[in-house]
Amino acid sequence: MLTQLPGFADPVHDSQQTFRALLDALAQPGLYQTTVAVAPPAGLTPSCAAAALTLLDLETTVWLQPGLPQAVPDWLLFHTGCQFTEAPQAADFALIGQMATAPPLTAFCWGSPEYPETSTSLLVQLPALPGGSPVTLQGPGILAERAIALPVSHDFWAQWQAMTSRYPLGVDSWWFSGDQVLGLPRTTRLQVLEEEASE
Amino acid sequence: MTPPLPSSSPTANPMTAASPEPGFNFAYLDEQTKRSIRRALLKAVAIPGHQIPFSSREMPMAYGWGTGGVQVTAAVIGQPDTLKVIDQGADDTTNAVNIRRFFQKVCGVATTDRTAEATLIQTRHRIPETPLQPGQIMVYQVPMPEPLFFIEPSRTEANKMHALEEYGPMYVRLYEDVTQFGHIAMAYDYPVMVGDRYLMKPSPIPRFDNPKLHMSPALQLFGAGREKRIYAIPPYTSVKSLDFDDHPFTVETWDAACAFCGATDSYLDEVVTDDQGSRLWICSDTDYCHQRQQAALSDKPNALATPAD
Known part of the structure; x- marks a missing residue:
């Protein structure tokens, strides 16, 4: 048996509502949006599960971070029919359970200069929002600047900063916690990356 | 002779939601x-x-x-x-x-x-x-x-030009206008x-x-x-x-004001009103024009010589 957990109660309108949250999250980087909450399998937050049902289908290839419970691929396969890959480079979407142990950003597909849209999109689970040291974001969707805090390492932000200098190549990411989602598209630059004195 | 004027108020009231027709998925697409x-x-x-x-x-x-x-x-x-x-x-x-x-x-x-x-x-x-x-x-x-497209009809080549930010030919296209028309x-x-x-x-x-x-x-x-x-x-x-330092980008201006609402800051359409060469200028944005007429009427009734709704 693949899974006993249901998907969306109302597939048409729940996926539309979740899509609008994902769209707003990318259009206004760093602002939390609320998705429809679905009963997730172990290893996924409700908002990430809703995003997976909204984005994935037979045409998409998904990379799962090793260590995610077997309930995740079972549930995704039953509800979306998506394909799985072992290679992060080949994935349309990468499902990440813990950013701390995830591969570096360079492990994923950044697209090609002619077709930057062929890149991987990251779906990252967070234990709790907010947390971590604050950073200041700039770029499209942000009027002047926006301060956010994500529980990720200084090294991740250094990788992100290196990636944004390669625009239009890069990955786009959504960060999920509870029924909340926050977007960081490749256009979002860090204003200053301060050295953390404690590390 | 007073020409028949087009109404500037397309539909008076906002239309509220109704239930969709059966037989379609919501919003038509699957x-x-x-x-x-x-x-x-x-x-x-x-x-x-x-x-x-x-x-x-x-x-x-x-x-x-x-x-x-x-x-x-x-x-x-x-x-x-x-x-x-x-x-x-x-x-x-x-x-x-x-x-x-x-x-x-x-x-x-x-x-x-x-x-x-x-x-x-x-x-x-x-x-x-x-x-x-x-x-x-x-x-x-x-x-x-x-x-x-009108510079490079091949989609593959155009994609390469985008990848390389090779936008010089578009500036050449604009420059040809400058040499031909002066703007x-x-x-x-x-x-x-x-x-x-x-x-x-x-x-x-x-x-x-x-x-x-x-x-x-x-x-x-x-x-x-x-x-x-x-x-x-x-x-x-x-x-x-896109523009040039010596030919900065400008927008259209009109000598006329909207014949219905008097707006001078909106995009105006020319309307031919008879076969004698009469014409007038009206707002292209019907909602903007209507809002302005309503506001003017509520300020000063009979202030505007507009056709009755």
Whole structure:
């Protein structure tokens, strides 16, 4: 048996509502949006599960971070029919359970200069929002600047900063916690990356 | 002789939501198609001004009637949305009426004429005069998304030019206007640079509307059905109209004011009123014009010599 957990109660309108949250999250980087909450399998937050049902289908290839419970691929396969890959480079979407142990950003597909849209999109689970040291974001969707805090390492932000200098190549990411989602598209630059004195 | 004047008030009251007609999926498209369009839209927002290919479907209207915009709207629209559809600024022209009726039929969403009340605005060739608000979404109908098409007809080569930011030929195109006419003579679909990176066609909006694209608080989505391309401008994104230091970008101006509302700050259409050469100028944005007339009437009754509603 693949899974006993249901998907969306109302597939048409729940996926539309979740899509609008994902769209707003990318259009206004760093602002939390609320998705429809679905009963997730172990290893996924409700908002990430809703995003997976909204984005994935037979045409998409998904990379799962090793260590995610077997309930995740079972549930995704039953509800979306998506394909799985072992290679992060080949994935349309990468499902990440813990950013701390995830591969570096360079492990994923950044697209090609002619077709930057062929890149991987990251779906990252967070234990709790907010947390971590604050950073200041700039770029499209942000009027002047926006301060956010994500529980990720200084090294991740250094990788992100290196990636944004390669625009239009890069990955786009959504960060999920509870029924909340926050977007960081490749256009979002860090204003200053301060050295953390404690590390 | 008083010429018959076109009414400036297309539909008096906002139309409220009704239940959609049975036999269609919500918003006409099937869920698989919506998902693929949605994935393209998300990439488009992440790479402002870059064209994303999408699997454009046949729609129950002909190419050239806004099938790209209709598919984008269908992928985005939800039950809480209030939809406004305009064609050349007007809510009451054939294209606008038909597309609005289409979405009423397949979604049962509320529709409105008022720019300020709309959450989703599908437009053909105009941006409303009323400033857009944060949270609003504009959907543009695009006939030809590729700005380099008339310079480089090969899509593969044009993609390479975008990748290399090789936009010199477009400046040459504008410079040819300067040498021929003394000024840049493109009146609509005036090329813009989005986020300092991608050259983009803003769809055939008049040059007058180009400044409204820049740092707009609204999310702007573009759909080209026949050409199967989607692109977007997120809110608060820099959009610069191409120009030269000695030939800066300018917008159209008129010597006349709107014959209905007296506006001098809106885009004016010329209307021929008889066969004796009489003509007058009226706002292209019917909602803006109507709001101004209402405001003037409530301030000073009988102040405006406008036709009775």
